[in-house]
Amino acid sequence: MYFLIFPSENPDPEVMxxxxxxxxxxxxxxxxxxxxxxxxxxxxxxEEFIETREQHEKLKKEGRLLxxxxxxxxxxxxxxxxxxxxxxxxxxxxNLYGKDLKETARINMYxxxxxxxxxxxxxxxxxxxxxKEESIASVLKKAKNCYFPVFEKILEDxxxxxxxxxxFSWADIQLIExxxxxxxxxASVLSDFPHLxxxxxxxxxxxxxxxxxxxxSQRKPxxxxxxxxxxxxxxxx
Numbered sequence: 001m002y003f004l005i006f007p008s009e010n011p012d013p014e015v016m017x018x019x020x021x022x023x024x025x026x027x028x029x030x031x032x033x034x035x036x037x038x039x040x041x042x043x044x045x046x047e048e049f050i051e052t053r054e055q056h057e058k059l060k061k062e063g064r065l066l067x068x069x070x071x072x073x074x075x076x077x078x079x080x081x082x083x084x085x086x087x088x089x090x091x092x093x094x095n096l097y098g099k100d101l102k103e104t105a106r107i108n109m110y111x112x113x114x115x116x117x118x119x120x121x122x123x124x125x126x127x128x129x130x131x132k133e134e135s136i137a138s139v140l141k142k143a144k145n146c147y148f149p150v151f152e153k154i155l156e157d158x159x160x161x162x163x164x165x166x167x168f169s170w171a172d173i174q175l176i177e178x179x180x181x182x183x184x185x186x187a188s189v190l191s192d193f194p195h196l197x198x199x200x201x202x203x204x205x206x207x208x209x210x211x212x213x214x215x216x217s218q219r220k221p222x223x224x225x226x227x228x229x230x231x232x233x234x235x236x237x
Contacts (some may be wrong), residue, residue, distance in 0.1 A: 021045065029071075036192045038090060114177070116190050117147050117178050136185050151193075
């Protein structure tokens with residue numbers, strides 16, 4: 001996978017100093033993990049919601065979307081596209097990417113694993129009603145039999161304060177996001193995972209995370225039918 005970061009042709013000093021600006025649909029999707037990471041780092045950001053096909057086409061015509069895809073994040077005079085590239089940049093910029101290459105590798109592994117689980121949940125919103133019950137059962141089975149046992153064992157065995165090392169990182173942020181998404185499907189999903197329960201409590205009480213979990217934050221709710229309709233209309237699928 002290539003991480004794609006490209007600068008605007010003539011960086012504006014005012015843009016360089018501005019808050020990060022996020023361009024995406026008015027919902028979770030691929031942008032939600034980016035919102036989480038910025039919020040956890042204590043970074044204020046602005047959002048421009050794409051509500052029509054015309055808005056999306058305008059961004060494409062202006063050459064602002066590499067591969068004609070969102071999410072798009074403008075920050076530090078850069079136009080950042082490709083979700084993984086954006087997350088890596090933010091994690092590195094705000095010292096959430098481990099103390100050395102070995103820790104960074106572990107963070108990448110854990111983040112990729114949780115991202116796979118979260119994408120399964122995100123795609124459920126676009127399935128037919130008769131397919132959703134089976135999809136929920138499949139996600140819960142994979143969470144309980146594959147993903148959560150891995151993280152439970154890591155937390156039990158490694159003797160570190162956080163998921164990777166003794167410092168809060170991107171891996172912790174994305175795991176708590178994944179846990180909360182799965183709990184929206186089944187509130188008791190952590191009943192057999194005491195270390196994950198303790199992890200959830202600990203990370204949820206970090207001040208920036210706690211703030212992001214409060215009503216009125218820029219955290220987005222689970223996708224509803226309107227969100228699905230808007231995305232389908234814009235992307236024509």
